[in-house]
Amino acid sequence: MPELELREWDQPGNPEDIEYALIWAPPRGALRRFPNLRAIFSIGAGIDHLASDPDLPPGVPVVRMVEPGLTAGMSEFVVMSVLYHHRFMIEYAQQQRAHVWREIEQIPARRRRVGIMGLGVLGGDAADKLCGFGFDVAGWSRSAKTRPGVTSFHGPGGLVPFLNRTDILVCLLPLTAQTEDILNAETLAALPRGAAVISVGRGRQVVEEDLLAALDSDHLSGATLDVFRTEPLPPDSPFWDHPKVVVTPHIASMTIAETAAEAVVENIRRIEAGQPPLHVVDLARGY
Missing domain, CATH: 3.40.50.720 (NAD(P)-binding Rossmann-like Domain)
Incomplete structure (x- = not known):
């Protein structure tokens, strides 16, 4: 999706511009600074690090990583x-x-x-x-x-x-x-x-x-x-x-960048088309 502009976590520019966050374990409450988030993508299969954040932006879907390499x-x-x-x-x-x-x-x-x-x-x-x-x-x-x-x-x-x-x-x-x-x-x-x-x-x-x-x-x-x-x-x-x-040092499986990028892009396309993203997490249930 060439129309997407990628910004680094430490240099996001205007927080109001950010619509999607691709993250692992941000500081608690850190995602609240982005008022226009449409989805939060975890780069790993687990989301317990996000589900435990009481200051997670309400109403924003959290999507776990499901990709063939992982x-x-x-x-x-x-x-x-x-x-x-x-x-x-x-x-x-x-x-x-x-x-x-x-x-x-x-x-x-x-x-x-x-x-x-x-x-x-x-x-x-x-x-x-x-x-x-x-x-x-x-x-x-x-x-x-x-x-x-x-x-x-x-x-x-x-x-x-x-x-x-x-x-x-x-x-x-x-x-x-x-x-x-x-x-x-x-x-x-x-x-x-x-x-x-x-x-x-x-x-x-x-x-x-x-x-x-x-x-x-x-x-x-x-x-x-x-x-x-x-x-x-x-x-x-x-x-x-x-x-x-x-x-072993928590290496059983790792997200593969190429196939993970394809999974994220597919979900962004779905959201942009008015469809629900795939693999949305039930935060109350924890997965």
């Missing part, structure tokens, strides 16, 4: 991590450090039960990719969802049965009041002994002390953690050197 990147990371735990790479890494040469009996994918918390755009695509490998895939979400090849659980009543049948758990939930601290001593105990956890949603969904206790007691065989309550992860965090933990 989705593909998350599915790549989830598949990689599931395969890592499925093929006992945590155990083999421990054996390498101890100079131990010992084969572990393999389990076919069809007998490995993978559970995905969150069946939105990212979780749904990851579920599809894992089904392609032959895994026994289930999903848990707030409301009932149907996806080919995926056993669906939903709501508070479906959480424990979902966890009971999950060998490798992937947390891809948005951060809301209901999902904060959802992975705690009680829910982790509902997983079968020897299960693994992959956390790629938000750090505040995991009670870190409870996760460490489950790992140290051998209830869990391992964890891949990409998100943490405090980021960057403090140097003295026990996760860094834990033999059962893989730490």
Whole structure:
């Protein structure tokens, strides 16, 4: 859209000229200075950083980022991590450090039960990719969802049965009041002994002390953690050197500029044509 004029956040010119904001985590209340905003675009899939701002301009739609590069990147990371735990790479890494040469009996994918918390755009695509490998895939979400090849659980009543049948758990939930601290001593105990956890949603969904206790007691065989309550992860965090933990610095998926620009332009065109933008967030719900 050559007719669009782009301005930097720190040099917006006349605030009344600004109609669209493409942002990540602006200071609270900072968007109030633009009285003519027509849409707020988040450059990431999550919007908890915006939903928690009490001074967000009222009535302005907030649009989360949905673009193929972000989705593909998350599915790549989830598949990689599931395969890592499925093929006992945590155990083999421990054996390498101890100079131990010992084969572990393999389990076919069809007998490995993978559970995905969150069946939105990212979780749904990851579920599809894992089904392609032959895994026994289930999903848990707030409301009932149907996806080919995926056993669906939903709501508070479906959480424990979902966890009971999950060998490798992937947390891809948005951060809301209901999902904060959802992975705690009680829910982790509902997983079968020897299960693994992959956390790629938000750090505040995991009670870190409870996760460490489950790992140290051998209830869990391992964890891949990409998100943490405090980021960057403090140097003295026990996760860094834990033999059962893989730490990555919140890189499971990143917005790809080229395809993200196309998604934003498409939504601006829709707004200019009098149509509602795609992927508008329900701020009260948190996603």
